[in-house]
Amino acid sequence: MPVDLTELNAEELSARHEEYLKAYADLLNEGLSLDLTRGKPAPEQLDLSTGLLGALGEDDYRSADGTDCRNYGGPRGLAEIRELFAGFLQVPAEQLVAAGNSSLALMHDSLSYAVLDGVAGGPGPWRGTTDAPVAFLCPVPGYDRHFSLCDRFGIEMIPVPLNDDGPDMAVVEELVAADPRIKGMWCVPKYSNPTGATYSPEVVRRLATMETAAPDFRLFWDNAYAVHHLTDETVEIADVLALCAEAGNPDRPFVFGSTSKITLAGAGVAFFGSSPANVEWLLKRMSYRTIGPDKVNQLRHVRFLRDAEGLAAHMRRHRSIVAPKFEAVREVLEETLGGSGVAEWTRPKGGYFISLDVLDDCAARVVRLAKDAGIALTPAGATHPGGRDPRDRNIRLAPTFPTIEEVRGAVRGVATCVLLAATERLLEKVGSR
Numbered sequence: 054m055p056v057d058l059t060e061l062n063a064e065e066l067s068a069r070h071e072e073y074l075k076a077y078a079d080l081l082n083e084g085l086s087l088d089l090t091r092g093k094p095a096p097e098q099l100d101l102s103t104g105l106l107g108a109l110g111e112d113d114y115r116s117a118d119g120t121d122c123r124n125y126g127g128p129r130g131l132a133e134i135r136e137l138f139a140g141f142l143q144v145p146a147e148q149l150v151a152a153g154n155s156s157l158a159l160m161h162d163s164l165s166y167a168v169l170d171g172v173a174g175g176p177g178p179w180r181g182t183t184d185a186p187v188a189f190l191c192p193v194p195g196y197d198r199h200f201s202l203c204d205r206f207g208i209e210m211i212p213v214p215l216n217d218d219g220p221d222m223a224v225v226e227e228l229v230a231a232d233p234r235i236k237g238m239w240c241v242p243k244y245s246n247p248t249g250a251t252y253s254p255e256v257v258r259r260l261a262t263m264e265t266a267a268p269d270f271r272l273f274w275d276n277a278y279a280v281h282h283l284t285d286e287t288v289e290i291a292d293v294l295a296l297c298a299e300a301g302n303p304d305r306p307f308v309f310g311s312t313s314k315i316t317l318a319g320a321g322v323a324f325f326g327s328s329p330a331n332v333e334w335l336l337k338r339m340s341y342r343t344i345g346p347d348k349v350n351q352l353r354h355v356r357f358l359r360d361a362e363g364l365a366a367h368m369r370r371h372r373s374i375v376a377p378k379f380e381a382v383r384e385v386l387e388e389t390l391g392g393s394g395v396a397e398w399t400r401p402k403g404g405y406f407i408s409l410d411v412l413d414d415c416a417a418r419v420v421r422l423a424k425d426a427g428i429a430l431t432p433a434g435a436t437h438p439g440g441r442d443p444r445d446r447n448i449r450l451a452p453t454f455p456t457i458e459e460v461r462g463a464v465r466g467v468a469t470c471v472l473l474a475a476t477e478r479l480l481e482k483v484g485s486r
Contacts, residue, residue, distance in 0.1 A: 056392070056393070057392060057393060057394035058393055058394050058395050058472075058475055058476060058479060059394040059395065059479065060394065061479075062483075063480070063483045063484075066476055066479050066480050066483060067480065069472075069476050070473070070476040070477065070480060073469065073472045073473040073476055074473065076469050076472075076473075077422065077426070077469055077470065077473050080426045080466050080469050080470075081425065081426050083426075083427070083466075084427060085426060085427035085428055085462065085463075085466060086427050087427060087428045087429065087455060087459050087462060087463040087466070088428075088429040088454070088455065088463075089428065089429065089430055089431075089450050089451050089452060089455070089460075089463050089464075089467075090429050090430060090431050090451060091431070091451055091454070092246070092314075092405035092406055092451040092453055092454075093318065093451075093453060093454045094314055094318055094371075094453060094454070095374060095375075095453055095454050095455075095456075097374050098314075098371055098374055098375070098453070099317060099318070101367065101370050101371065101374075102315075102316040102317050102357070102367075104357055105316050105317060105320075105353055105354065105357045108353040108354075108356040108357040109349070109352060109353045109356060113352075113356070114349065114352070116131050116132070116133060116348070116352055117131075117132065117133050118132065120348070122348035122349045122351070122352045123348075123349060125344045125345050126344065126345045127345045127346070127348055128150075128336050128339060128340065128343070128344075128345055128346070129149075129150050129151065129332075129336065130149075130150055130151025130152060130322075130346050130348070130351055131151060131348055131351045131352060131355065132146065133352075133355045134151050134322060134351045134352075134354055134355050135147075135149040135150075135151050135324075137354075137355060137358065137360065137361065137364065138151075138310065138324055140361060141279050141280055141310075141361070141364070142276055142279055142308060142310045142324060142326055143276075143290075143292045143293070143294060143295075143308070144294055144308050144324075144326030144327075147329075148294075148326055148327060148328065148329060148332055149324055149325070149326045150324065150325040150326070150332060150335060150336065151322055151323075151324055151346060151351055152322070152323045152324070152325065152339075152346045153322075153323055153346055153347060154311070154313065154319065154320055154321045154322065154323060154347075154350075155311065155313070155321075155323050156275065156277065156309040156310060156311035156313070156323040156324070157198060158323065159309055159323050159324075159325050160199075160202060160273060160275065160307075160309055161202055161205075162335075162338070162339070162342075163273070163307055163325070163335065164202055164206055164208075164273075165206070166334075166335070166338045167179045167236070167237075167271070168180055168187070168206050170338070171269065172269050172271060172304070172331070172334065173304055173328075173330040173331050173333070173334040174268075174269065174304055174330060175268065175269030176268065176269060179236055179269075186207060186208065186209045186234065187206075187207075187208050187209065187234060187236050188208065188209040188210070188211055188232065188234045188235045188236065189203055189208050189209070189210055189211065189235070189236065189237045189238060189239060189273075190211050190213050190220075190225060190228060190229070190235060190237070190238040190239070191203070191210045191211065191212050191213065191238075191239050191438050192212075192213055192214070192215040192219075192220040192238075192239065192240070192241075192245070193212045193213070193214065193215055193436060193437050193438070193442075194215060194247055194248060194408055194436030194437065194442075194447045194449070195215065195239060195241070195245075195246065195247075195436055195437070196239070196241060196246040196247075196275070196436075197431075197435040197436065197440075199239040199273075199275070200437075200438045200439070200440075203438070204439075208236075209234070210438035210439065211228060211235065212437060212438055213225055213228070215245065215248060215250055216250070217248075217250050218250070218251075218252065218253035218255075218256055219242070219250060219251075219252035219253055219256035219257075220238075220240075220252075220256065220260075222256055222259045222260070222263075225238070225259075225260070225263070226259065226263045226264075229263060229264075229265040229266065229267070229270060230263070230264050230265065230266060231266060232266055232267075233266040233267045234267070235265070235266070235267055235270065236267050236269060236270060236271065237270060237271045237272070237273055238260075238270075238271075238272055238273065239273050239275065240252070240260070240272055240273060240274050240275060241275050241276075241277060241278070242257065242274060242275075242276060242290050242293070243276060243278050243279060243288060243290050243403065243404075244278040244281060244288070244401055244402065244403035244404030244405075245404070246277070246278075246404065246405065246406050246449075247399075247406035247407070247408040247436055247447075247449035247450075248399045248401070248406075248408040249399050249400070249401020249402065249403065249404050249406065249407070249408070250399075251288050251290060251402070251403075252290055252291070254290075254291040257290060257291035257293050257296060258291065258296055260272060260293065261293060261296035261297040261299075261300050261302060261305065261306075262296070262300040262302070270305065271304075271305060271306070271307055272293065272297075272305055272306045272307065273307050273309070274293055274306045274307060274308045274309065275309045275310075276290075276308060276309065276310045277309070277310065277311070277314070278314075278403055278404040278405065279310055280315065280364065280365070280368045281314060281368065281371070281403050281404055281405065282368065282372060282402065282403045283372060283375065283376045283379055283401060283402055283403045283404070284376070284402050284403070286402060288402055288403060293306045293308070294306055294308060294326065294327070294328075298328070303328040303330070304327070304328045304330055304331050306327060307325065307326075307327050307331065308324075308325070308326035308327060309323070309324065309325060309326075310323070310324045310326075311323040311324065312354060314371075314405065315364070315367065315368065315371075316354060316357070316358075320350060321354075322346075322350060322351055322354055375405075375453055377457055378452040378453060378455075378457050378460045379401070379407065379452060381452070381457050381460050381461050381464070382398075382407055382450060382452050382460060382464050383398075383400060383407075385461055385464040385465050385468065386398050386409075386464060386468065389464075389465060389468035389469075389472075390468050390471060390472070393472065393475070395411060395412050395415075395471060395472070395475035395479075396409060396410065396411050396412075396468075396471050396475075397409075397410045398410070398450075405451060405453055406449055406450065406451055407449075407450040407452065408436070408447060408448075408449060408450075409447070409448045409449075409450055409467075409471075410446050410447055410448075411446050411448065411471050411474065411475065412446065412474070412475050412478050412479075413444045413445060413446050413478075414444070414445045414446075414478060415445065415446065415471070415474040415475060415478050416433035416434070416442060416445045416446050416447060416448050417433040417434070417445055418474040418477070418478075419433070419448060419467070419470045419471050419474045420432060420433045420448065422470035422473060422474060423466065423467055423470045426466055426469075426470065428463050428466045428467060428470075430448060430449075430450075430467070431448070431449045431451070433445060433447070433448060434447075435449065436449055448467075450464070450467075452464075
């Protein structure tokens with residue numbers, strides 16, 4: 054186990070630096086080609102859903118109410134798939150829309166409609182002006198694709214700290230109460246990307262009840278990992294839709310989810326859930342771009358997953374593949390960086406990512422060193438708006454796609470890069486004294 058590098062003197066640091074330079078040279082000579090960049094399901098996970106492809110028989114194309122799923126229509130999606138996922142997403146089936154394969158597309162469309170037309174009950178379009186753009190709160194570290202959507206629509210992003218129990222509510226409440234430009238907030242409430250943080254009941258309650266200067270404020274509630282547990286514990290979150298309704302803010306949450314990391318990533322079903330007014334708002338605007346979703350795909354999901362217990366059993370099979378990879382990351386990080394004083398990492402109970410914090414001003418250097426050694430990492434800063442981490446310390450690790458042997462090799466290589474970058478930085482500090 055490494056010594057605490059931050060406690061070493063200049064001579065000791067120099068010796069360690071030489072040691073890590075040699076280790077990095079050995080790493081370069083391995084000729085690695087490993088990838089920890091994106092949270093994709095592994096082929097073995099996709100294999101779990103091969104049965105989806107043959108879930109419908111030749112004459113099995115009618116839903117429970119007799120709808121011919123091969124034809125147009127049914128903008129809300131099949132009732133039976135909405136009933137299947139209603140409990141997991143904490144949205145009544147009648148207030149849930151089942152759409153195409155991508156929840157990101159639903160988030161994009163919802164944001165687009167809000168910018169063009171405004172939201173249900175709101176004062177008007179979210180189109181900002183040059184001197185007063187619309188703004189969103191962005192818990193950090195967070196999901197880079199959320200930030201990209203804001204960039205796409207010219208929405209100013211205001212970072213707020215993400216704690217173990219959710220966003221720092223003192224900061225959130227102060228901001229939304231004072232600034233009517235703040236129209237929304239990104240939330241990944243369970244097993245957040247990338248830290249794995251889960252919002253506490255108190256945080257959800259405060260989000261539901263807080264006073265906002267903008268009367269049309271919306272929580273973009275991206276419940277992407279609702280059923281993606283890594284342990285025997287089934288972590289639950291408070292029902293944001295019910296709490297908002299009780300607080301007199303029924304239109305505040307837009308709830309999103311999908312089966313993309315449950316069945317087949319490119320052939321899943323996405324969901325939008327909210328108040329009746331928001332559902333009608335969305336459906337009216339969707340009617341201009343589609344005459345109904347892929348109901349055949351929705352029907353085969355129902356046939357394949359069957360019911361709530363069938364879905365839970367399916368996700369336990371996912372866990373048996375994914376959890377050992379997360380454990381491998383933990384073991385290697387503990388072995389190589391534990392006690393070093395130059396790195397901290399999360400230990401999520403679910404989701405798809407691990408968040409690694411290194412010394413300030415070192416993350417970009419670690420990513421460059423890793424790239425040169427054949428290890429692809431998510432760009433430093435990707436977990437912050439604009440790709441700019443003010444402390445240059447956060448790195449997102451995505452261990453789901455590689456094999457467990459590749460995960461171990463990649464993380465061991467990353468650790469070598471962390472130690473080299475850290476000693477470089479510490480020596481610079483010693484030299485500047």
